[in-house]
Amino acid sequence: MDKKAITGLILAGGRGSRMGNADKGLQPFRGSTMAQHVIERLLPQVGSVMVNANRNLDAWLELAAPVWADETPGFAGPLAGIEAGLRHCATPWLLAVPCDSPFLPHDLAVRLAAAVEDADADVAFAATQEGGMRPQAHPVFCLVKASRLAELSRYLAEGGRRVDGWYKDLKAVEVLFEDGDAFRNINTLEELHGLDDTLPPSLAKVVSCLSGYDPDALPVRDAQRVIRDFVQPVRAIEKVALRAALGRVLAQDVISPIDVPAHDNSAMDGFALRGADLRSDAPVSLRVIGSAFAGSPSGLVPGPGECVRIMTGGVMPAGCDSVVPQEFVTQDGDSVTLPAGVIRLGDNRRFAGEDLKAGSAALQRGRVVRPPDLGMLASLGIPEVAVQRRLRVAFFSTGDELRSVGEPLAEGCVYDSNRYTIYGMLQRLGVDVIDMGVVRDDPQALEQALRSACENADAIITSGGVSVGAADYTKQVMSKLGDVTFWKIGMRPGRPLAFGRIASNGRSAFLFGLPGNPVAVMVSFYFFAREALLRMMGAEAPLPLLRARSGVAIRKKPGRTEYQRGILSTGADGQPEVRITGSQGSGILRSMSEANCMVVLHDEQGNVRSGDMVDVLVFEGLM
Numbered sequence: 331m332d333k334k335a336i337t338g339l340i341l342a343g344g345r346g347s348r349m350g351n352a353d354k355g356l357q358p359f360r361g362s363t364m365a366q367h368v369i370e371r372l373l374p375q376v377g378s379v380m381v382n383a384n385r386n387l388d389a390w391l392e393l394a395a396p397v398w399a400d401e402t403p404g405f406a407g408p409l410a411g412i413e414a415g416l417r418h419c420a421t422p423w424l425l426a427v428p429c430d431s432p433f434l435p436h437d438l439a440v441r442l443a444a445a446v447e448d449a450d451a452d453v454a455f456a457a458t459q460e461g462g463m464r465p466q467a468h469p470v471f472c473l474v475k476a477s478r479l480a481e482l483s484r485y486l487a488e489g490g491r492r493v494d495g496w497y498k499d500l501k502a503v504e505v506l507f508e509d510g511d512a513f514r515n516i517n518t519l520e521e522l523h524g525l526d527d528t529l530p531p532s533l534a535k536v537v538s539c540l541s542g543y544d545p546d547a548l549p550v551r552d553a554q555r556v557i558r559d560f561v562q563p564v565r566a567i568e569k570v571a572l573r574a575a576l577g578r579v580l581a582q583d584v585i586s587p588i589d590v591p592a593h594d595n596s597a598m599d600g601f602a603l604r605g606a607d608l609r610s611d612a613p614v615s616l617r618v619i620g621s622a623f624a625g626s627p628s629g630l631v632p633g634p635g636e637c638v639r640i641m642t643g644g645v646m647p648a649g650c651d652s653v654v655p656q657e658f659v660t661q662d663g664d665s666v667t668l669p670a671g672v673i674r675l676g677d678n679r680r681f682a683g684e685d686l687k688a689g690s691a692a693l694q695r696g697r698v699v700r701p702p703d704l705g706m707l708a709s710l711g712i713p714e715v716a717v718q719r720r721l722r723v724a725f726f727s728t729g730d731e732l733r734s735v736g737e738p739l740a741e742g743c744v745y746d747s748n749r750y751t752i753y754g755m756l757q758r759l760g761v762d763v764i765d766m767g768v769v770r771d772d773p774q775a776l777e778q779a780l781r782s783a784c785e786n787a788d789a790i791i792t793s794g795g796v797s798v799g800a801a802d803y804t805k806q807v808m809s810k811l812g813d814v815t816f817w818k819i820g821m822r823p824g825r826p827l828a829f830g831r832i833a834s835n836g837r838s839a840f841l842f843g844l845p846g847n848p849v850a851v852m853v854s855f856y857f858f859a860r861e862a863l864l865r866m867m868g869a870e871a872p873l874p875l876l877r878a879r880s881g882v883a884i885r886k887k888p889g890r891t892e893y894q895r896g897i898l899s900t901g902a903d904g905q906p907e908v909r910i911t912g913s914q915g916s917g918i919l920r921s922m923s924e925a926n927c928m929v930v931l932h933d934e935q936g937n938v939r940s941g942d943m944v945d946v947l948v949f950e951g952l953m
């Protein structure tokens with residue numbers, strides 16, 4: 331049977347009652363969703379795939395189209411789904427499979443098709459047999475003749491619901507498969523998570539690797555380590571045209587299909603010659619036998635005492651290994667003379683493949699594509715590349731005192747600035763942003779916002795409400811929704827931080843609850859969230875710290891990390907020198923805006939004297 335004669339149908343119309351009424355197929359599983367795994371198994375076996383679903387139709391349409399709902403009302407079970415499938419089936423055969431069977435056999439269609447053809451049957455369904463026991467039927471995995479719709483509808487109308495009940499008057503064959511696990515369906519979230527080897531370990535487990543862990547006095551580097559070990563890359567990949575790859579993360583190594591340059595060629599306008607003709611003690615005269623222009627190999631083969639006029643990029647004539655630039659020679663008719671010792675053998679020749687060899691990795695996965703990379707990919711003739719899909723990051727601010735730009739400022743209120751700094755920092759990372767506005771200090775509103783963020787994004791960034799204030803419900807709601815920890819970090823500014831992973835309706839997202847103070851929010855973003863988001867994007871890009879001389883004395887207590895806003899300039903001696911911008915209060919955004927860098931004073935460090943060297947994070951390129 332030609333696979334084009336078969337339409338695949340994914341049965342996803344159930345209530346998911348054993349999974350807390352979740353839409354089973356849409357549950358995250360091994361980097362995508364359970365149904366996506368089913369589609370990946372099924373699609374190669376059939377002409378096309380459709381879905382039977384009764385809710386979340388938009389989400390299903392994103393996965394596969396078309397999507398058909400049951401006609402028989404009241405969640406009548408898989409048969410109602412098969413009925414809807416048969417009604418819309420444009421091929422002679424329909425192959426139904428449940429949406430919660432991500433391991434279904436790769437040869438399901440071929441074997442069921444062979445069976446219906448052999449037996450001239452209307453239906454074939456799968457079965458497995460455990461050693462010595464009676465075969466166990468899996469009637470939901472079935473290949474059905476599309477013309478049998480009428481019998482099925484009649485059975486349903488009479489109230490029949492048994493999956494193998496409707497074909498008692500039809501010719502049905504059972505096909506025995508060896509691998510029982512292939513038909514395993516996943517019924518509970520525990521089962522699903524147990525099978526998902528891509529899930530992060532619990533925070534408790536990650537934290538247990540630290541010695542002397544104290545959430546109320548956590549060193550910066552320990553917090554960074556926990557975050558690094560806990561977040562997971564998003565696995566989805568897409569192909570994009572070369573230019574669209576700028577700023578994206580390569581999902582695969584790019585292997586050079588060609589040598590670059592493709593030929594030995596000249597690095598100068600001049601004369602290509604045979605090194606054996608060169609003399610170190612006397613001038614040499616050579617006869618010019620022709621010209622070699624870039625882009626058109628000359629085909630010339632000079633003999634001893636001969637040379638070829640060559641342009642930069644011209645293919646080296648056979649036997650030539652050196653080029654003398656034209657300004658070094660005197661030309662007389664068709665002969666050139668070069669003085670003794672102006673060049674050595676091999677000068678001004680570029681080798682084939684000296685830039686890149688065919689078969690070697692031109693760029694490695696995980697790299698954020700920059701302008702020279704675009705050029706290099708173009709030099710390899712590569713029109714499109716595989717990149718990680720863009721990360722989706724939702725963010726909102728919390729606090730009853732916050733007003734959004736455009737609203738009047740009531741007594742005691744402040745304008746929400748964090749959503750703007752966060753927006754800017756996220757844009758610079760190249761993620762897709764979902765701005766969720768300001769959320770009130772109200773447990774219900776916070777829960778709703780966090781759930782919605784979780785269902786639509788890979789990561790969530792909030793600001794405010796993570797300290798100890800009376801209206802800070804944020805922490806309580808975050809804990810309720812997942813595995814979240816609350817730290818007081820040994821740093822200034824940015825002491826409180828919430829971090830973890832929350833889940834809602836089967837979707838999950840990593841959560842960064844940044845402190846509310848406007849400078850603290852930025853510092854926490856750069857030193858904790860940034861690296862984690864890049865990691866989720868599949869990229870590794872540690873913060874580049876430079877060393878600079880402090881032009882001033884800085885007071886600093888050992889035992890915590892301090893981030894001071896600074897201005898980096900060139901000192902009188904031409905060396906980089908940094909000075910602290912005025913007030914360092916964690917609410918003073920102006921000094922952040924004036925700064926062009928941050929001085930990073932590590933835990934061990936005490937007071938800094940003028941002239942001491944310090945670490946500096948330069949904002950240019952980050953901001």
Ligand SMILES: Nc1nc2c(c(=O)[nH]1)N[C@H]1C(S)=C(S)[C@@H](COP(=O)(O)OP(=O)(O)OC[C@H]3O[C@@H](n4cnc5c(N)ncnc54)[C@H](O)[C@@H]3O)O[C@H]1N2
Binds near residue numbers: 729731795825848
């Ligand atoms: N008794 C203690 N009080 C505080 C501590 C502490 O350890 N013990 N930590 C202080 C530190 S450090 C920080 S940082 C803040 C963090 O507090 P929250 O994360 O709970 O943030 P809020 O209380 O909501 O706001 C703090 C501050 O920032 C202003 N804010 C908040 N969001 C925005 C925004 N989107 N745009 C502009 N300004 C914002 C808010 O109005 C407050 O003034 O807690 C200290 N207290």
Ligand code: MOO
Binds near residue numbers: 850916
């Ligand atoms: O940690 Mo908070 O640092 O006042 O800004």
Ligand SMILES: [Mg+2]
Binds near residue numbers: 795796802
């Ligand atoms: Mg607070």
